[in-house]
Amino acid sequence: MVPTSYYVILSAVLFGLGVIAFIFKRNIISIFMSIELMLNAVNLAFVAFSQSKDNLDGQIFVLFVIIVAAAEAAVGLGIIILIARNRQSLNVERVDLLKL
C-alpha cells in the first residue's frame, strides 16, 4: 500500500529535474529529451490520481499524452535535423536568428 502523495511527490521531483535539465542543457537533443522527462512526470501524476480516485479517465489521458509525445518527437526531430543541416551545430546558443 503506497500512499498516493508519494507518487505525486516523485512526479514533482521528476518534473523539477526535467525543468533543471531544460534550462541547464545546451545541446538541442538533450533539451528535447528533458521535455520528454517532464511529460513522463505528468503521466505518473495522472496514473496516481486515477488509481486513488478509482477512475480510469486518467489512464486514458496518459494514452493521449503518449500519442501527442510521439507526434511531437517525430516533428521535433525533423526540425532538429533541419537545424543541424543549416547551422552545422546542435548548440542552442548558435540558433539565435530571432534574437534581438
Place this chain on the structure above:
Amino acid sequence: MTPQLLIFFVLAALAVVGSLSLILQKHPIHSALSLIVVMVALAGLYLLMGAEFVAAVQIIVYGGAIMVLFVFVIMLLNAGIEEHTNFSKLAGYAGVPLGIALTGFIAAAIARSTDAVHAATTGGTIASTRQISTMIFKEFVYPFELTSFLILVAIMGAIVLAQREK
C-alpha cells in the same frame, strides 16, 4: 515496511538517479540511455499501481519507438559532447536554484493538501484493460479518432521538414 513500499522506493530511486544522470552526462547518447532507465522505472511504477495497460504502452511507445528515434537521430547527426559557450550566464546561475524552488513549491503544496494523502487503492483489477478499451471506443471515440489524424499530420510534417530541398 511492506514489500510494495520497498519496490516503490527502489523504482523511485532508479527514476531519480536516471534523471540526475540525464542532467549530468555530457554526451547526448548517455543522456538518452539514462532517459530509457527513467522510463523503464516509471513502467514498473505503473505496474505497481495496477495500471498494466499504461505500463505496456510506456515500454512499447516510449522505451521502444520514441527513444529509438532519439538514438537514431543522435547517431545520424553524429552529436558529440556538448560544447560550453558562455553566451548565457543567467541559465547557469539561476537555473538550478529556480528548478529546486519549483520542485519544493509543488511538493509542499501536495504535502499540505489533505485530499491527496489518503492511501492508494491496491489496484490490480484484472478488467482494467478491458474497461479502458471500452471507454476509448465509447466515451473517448472522437478524441481517439482525432489522434490518428494528428499522427498523420505529424508524419507528413516530419517528411516535409526532413527532405532535402531541391
